[in-house]
Amino acid sequence: MKQINSIEELIDEINSGKHDFFIDNGLFRSSKYIEYDDDTFYIYNEIDDTEQTLVSKELFDKDATNIGFAINQGCFYEY
Numbered sequence: 001m002k003q004i005n006s007i008e009e010l011i012d013e014i015n016s017g018k019h020d021f022f023i024d025n026g027l028f029r030s031s032k033y034i035e036y037d038d039d040t041f042y043i044y045n046e047i048d049d050t051e052q053t054l055v056s057k058e059l060f061d062k063d064a065t066n067i068g069f070a071i072n073q074g075c076f077y078e079y
Contacts, residue, residue, distance in 0.1 A: 002078045004071055007056055011036055013078050020079040023070040032067070043067070 004010050004021065013021075014036040023030040031046040041059065043052040052065060060068030070076035 003074060004076045004078055005074070006071065007059060007068075010034070010071070010076075018078050022077055022079065023066060023075055024077060025070070025073070025075045030066070 002013070004013065010021075014034060019033050019035060021032045021034055023032075033044040033046065035042040039055050041052075041054050041056070043054065043065065044050075045052070054064055058064045059071075062069060067076060
């Protein structure tokens with residue numbers, strides 16, 4: 001398990017072949033499978049079986065996803 005502290009770190013982990021991540025805020029764990037290509041993130045949310053396609057700046061849009069918030073709060077991890 002490795003804490004992800006920035007978008008750049010997330011991209012580095014994905015580019016090194018890691019795709020399984022999760023948010024753990026002490027109340028719930030939300031698992032995500034993430035791929036990245038040319039500033040686009042392809043996200044599969046295991047908690048509700050949904051998919052998203054977002055660009056980097058959208059990761060910090062609270063209406064689009066909670067990934068950016070989790071990174072900022074120190075509760076986003078790579079399995």
